[in-house]
Ligand SMILES: NC(=O)c1ccc[n+]([C@@H]2O[C@H](COP(=O)([O-])OP(=O)(O)OC[C@H]3O[C@@H](n4cnc5c(N)ncnc54)[C@H](O)[C@@H]3O)[C@@H](O)[C@H]2O)c1
């Protein structure tokens with residue numbers, strides 16, 4: 288039986304542990320908060336992150352990192368992207384030889400503009416054959432309720448991707464494998480930036496034409512940057528690309544969309560953060576994507592606009608008007 292450790296007992300780490308338990312995987316979930324861990328273990332509930340959802344039997348929740356990691360074949364990580372390096376660095380010597388490290392996160396590190404799998408590889412000294420990511424239209428609360436969902440398991444190593452796929456597949460969760468780690472990971476991080484943008488236009492009261500415009504032109508700039516850093520074109524129209532943009536930009540469950548909507552209704556960033564439960568990765572990732580695009584010399588106007596609006600450097604209406612009135616060009620360039 289495959290044994291997995293999931294590090295991070297927030298909405299997604301807990302839900303992913305439930306997915307693995309339902310798939311018949313022996314899963315240990317590590318969290319830092321003793322009361323949350325007790326509630327998952329004894330009551331099969333995590334009411335703060337996924338209220339009202341009864342978790343499956345078979346998740347061994349613990350605050351003891353050694354207990355979580357011992358003999359793990361898979362180590363999946365779901366903590367806030369900007370803190371991940373500091374959180375997981377001390378665990379390096381406890382990660383079993385041969386285990387596959389899986390990033391469940393959707394963010395780009397500020398400063399280094401590294402993808403999360405790159406950070407894991409760096410801090411734990413792992414080669415690409417031991418790295419994978421999970422990304423797709425995966426709103427935690429819907430999956431925790433066992434609503435049918437597909438996802439992408441990306442790794443340059445087919446065996447690693449298949450190991451993770453087999454340890455998650457169930458009657459409601461369908462993983463597809465993909466060898467485009469760069470593209471899948473960029474899509475997951477960047478869609479959060481676009482979802483903040485769509486949230487802002489929703490908050491301003493604009494309708495579906497505006498939403499569709501931001502999503503579609505957002506996908507165009509995700510694709511442009513992805514191709515410049517070595518991603519495969521097909522990835523962007525798949526589950527991790529268009530699929531996750533649709534889910535995140537359309538759903539009130541999305542923290543990034545929710546935060547953007549508060550900004551569009553005139554709240555400051557601090558107010559919007561306080562009103563949004565859980566981690567809205569797009570806030571920091573917007574600046575990290577902008578850095579990455581700058582290095583790659585790729586034009587990312589929506590991301591630039593989101594960075595400006597998050598910083599409160601111009602009124603949101605003015606930023607949107609400046610995007611719409613940019614010099615005209617061909618749709619495909
Ligand atoms: N929630 C979703 O629907 C979803 C789906 C797919 C991917 N993701 C991604 O998964 C990642 C985690 O998101 P989430 O929804 O679980 O966020 P969350 O805010 O619900 O949980 C984050 C968890 O990290 C823990 N944490 C923070 N600092 C820590 C520390 N120093 N040590 C130990 N634990 C610490 C928190 O206690 C919390 O349990 C993000 O990158 C997010 O984009 C989320």
Ligand SMILES: O=P(O)(O)OC[C@H](O)CO
Nearest residue numbers: 423424425426541542543
């Ligand atoms: O709540 P969000 O905005 O972090 O989105 C959650 C998932 O990434 C959707 O796939």
